[in-house]
Amino acid sequence: MSKHERLLIVDFGSQVTQLIARRLRELNVYCEIHPFNTVDDAFLDRFAPRAVILSGGPASVTAQGSPRAPQKLFEMGVPVLGICYGQQVMMEQLGGRVESGHHREFGRAFVTPTAAHEGDRIFTGLFATGREEVWMSHGDRVTALAPGFEVYGTSPGAPLAMVGDPARQFYAVQFHPEVHHTPNGRILLENFIRLAGFTGDWTMGAYRAEAVEKIRAQVGNGKVICGLSGGVDSSVAAMLIHEAIGEQLTCVFVDHGLLRQGEADEVVSMFRDHYNIPLIHADESELFLGALDGVSDPEIKRKTIGRLFIEVFERHAKSVGDAKFLAQGTLYPDVIESVSFSGGPSVTIKSHHNVGGLPEKMGLKLVEPLRELFKDEVRALGRELGLPAHFIGRHPFPGPGLAIRCPGAISHDKLEILRKADAIFIDQIRRHGLYDDIWQAFVALLPVRSVGVMGDGRTYEYACALRAVTSVDGMTADYYPFTHEFLGETATRIVGEVQGINRVTYDITSKPPGTIEWE
Numbered sequence: 001m002s003k004h005e006r007l008l009i010v011d012f013g014s015q016v017t018q019l020i021a022r023r024l025r026e027l028n029v030y031c032e033i034h035p036f037n038t039v040d041d042a043f044l045d046r047f048a049p050r051a052v053i054l055s056g057g058p059a060s061v062t063a064q065g066s067p068r069a070p071q072k073l074f075e076m077g078v079p080v081l082g083i084c085y086g087q088q089v090m091m092e093q094l095g096g097r098v099e100s101g102h103h104r105e106f107g108r109a110f111v112t113p114t115a116a117h118e119g120d121r122i123f124t125g126l127f128a129t130g131r132e133e134v135w136m137s138h139g140d141r142v143t144a145l146a147p148g149f150e151v152y153g154t155s156p157g158a159p160l161a162m163v164g165d166p167a168r169q170f171y172a173v174q175f176h177p178e179v180h181h182t183p184n185g186r187i188l189l190e191n192f193i194r195l196a197g198f199t200g201d202w203t204m205g206a207y208r209a210e211a212v213e214k215i216r217a218q219v220g221n222g223k224v225i226c227g228l229s230g231g232v233d234s235s236v237a238a239m240l241i242h243e244a245i246g247e248q249l250t251c252v253f254v255d256h257g258l259l260r261q262g263e264a265d266e267v268v269s270m271f272r273d274h275y276n277i278p279l280i281h282a283d284e285s286e287l288f289l290g291a292l293d294g295v296s297d298p299e300i301k302r303k304t305i306g307r308l309f310i311e312v313f314e315r316h317a318k319s320v321g322d323a324k325f326l327a328q329g330t331l332y333p334d335v336i337e338s339v340s341f342s343g344g345p346s347v348t349i350k351s352h353h354n355v356g357g358l359p360e361k362m363g364l365k366l367v368e369p370l371r372e373l374f375k376d377e378v379r380a381l382g383r384e385l386g387l388p389a390h391f392i393g394r395h396p397f398p399g400p401g402l403a404i405r406c407p408g409a410i411s412h413d414k415l416e417i418l419r420k421a422d423a424i425f426i427d428q429i430r431r432h433g434l435y436d437d438i439w440q441a442f443v444a445l446l447p448v449r450s451v452g453v454m455g456d457g458r459t460y461e462y463a464c465a466l467r468a469v470t471s472v473d474g475m476t477a478d479y480y481p482f483t484h485e486f487l488g489e490t491a492t493r494i495v496g497e498v499q500g501i502n503r504v505t506y507d508i509t510s511k512p513p514g515t516i517e518w519e
């Protein structure tokens with residue numbers, strides 16, 4: 001467990017619980033999210049939080065069997081902030097009353113402070129205009145305050161928009177301070193953590209030193225292999241581990257023949273030539289492309305690629321003096337166990353390939369030095385470790401590579417066409433200075449031919465789709481609003497410069513209902 005000042009977020013299943021953690025991490029506060037049903041007295045003793053935040057959630061505290069917090073949490077003498085469902089749990093468990101909502105309130109609202117608390121420290125820097133815009137989303141409402149609580153803020157639809165017990169430093173809000181739609185929510189969270197005495201000791205510099213120590217303690221003099229994909233996460237993990245154990249680490253970069261133009265050279269030269277990190281460049285394109293020959297079903301493509309990655313890693317683990325550890329760039333959002341109220345397993349939309357399935361099969365122990373970090377923290381750590389900015393800002397690229405950007409059966413020829421078109425699209429984006437505004441951009445080569453006319457001749461070639469999205473975490477996404485000029489210029493370049501494509505379309509589907517990749 002981290003040695004830093006710790007804040008515990010008890011998750012009641014809100015869609016936006018992760019945002020609470022992100023906001024706090026931005027404030028240099030180390031926090032962890034734990035589902036309410038895993039937080040018991042023993043856990044609280046072990047975790048020893050300096051403060052606790054209770055998240056929102058979809059349940060109603062008036063419903064039988066609805067989630068509660070362990071009572072001990074309110075008896076530890078640490079500040080508690082309840083958000084939405086968390087507010088209702090606090091009121092209910094501390095002696096107030098919550099009633100089922102005849103009055104549902106969703107969306108924008110304005111909170112004003114009560115005269116008695118307007119100048120309190122919890123409101124430092126707020127209410128400059130007399131009121132604050134907040135985002136409400138609740139069905140139930142508190143009708144009787146728990147003993148010790150006073151009203152801090154009200155809104156037209158929520159007379160108890162914010163309540164507090166200053167003696168115990170318990171606060172509870174009906175709105176969501178963690179979302180962007182509450183523009184000054186971050187200030188409220190900051191005031192709360194300052195009241196709780198956090199000094200903000202969670203920095204990437206401190207984390208780097210600690211992580212290095214931890215890796216050394218875990219690995220001893222054992223050997224580690226690290227699957228390097230060329231993405232930010234695995235690159236940062238590799239550099240951190242290399243700093244910790246030097247030559248005991250060997251990276252394996254699997255070239256499955258589904259990479260973008262120039263990608264293998266870029267990754268290999270950076271790690272082998274610039275950083276001197278031992279690297280096996282496994283050219284396995286024949287193995288992968290052979291196995292994918294004639295395969296057009298997206299799930300079979302994904303599973304075939306996943307299986308072959310396992311085979312290749314197994315071979316290389318043996319070849320580097322029997323490595324016992326496998327390193328991967330798992331991030332905190334992959335680790336957080338979200339609370340499911342439906343009880344059943346969620347539907348598999350796509351079998352994402354990552355190497356999470358490896359260890360059981362290979363009997364390797366995992367080294368995951370980024371398990372506690374969010375993506376923006378990984379980028380900060382990458383900067384700390386000296387990774388070049390253009391590498392840190394690279395768009396995500398999926399494990400199965402171009403296979404899932406070439407719907408239908410894959411061939412060498414199609415992949416070549418796709419690589420060229422993709423390189424032009426990315427070049428266009430860079431030339432227009434848009435690369436860093438976009439989460440991810442790529443071309444999908446469609447399994448459709450269309451008729452065109454070039455010069456005096458007829459063409460009958462492939463159509464392609466441009467895809468560019470903005471997103472915070474890849475879970476939801478919006479298409480990027482290029483200008484018509486940009487799109488026209490890009491289409492002209494692709495059709496003019498790439499033999500094999502005579503038609504360009506722009507995919508303007510958001511996620512949901514679409515997904516970012518085409519397969």
Ligand code: XMP
Binds near residue numbers: 350400511514518519
């Ligand atoms: P979708 O297509 O599910 O993609 O909206 C969301 C994000 O995940 C990436 N992605 C993958 N990343 N292995 C990966 O490492 C995969 O199998 C995989 N499939 C999708 C995708 O590029 C986007 O950033």
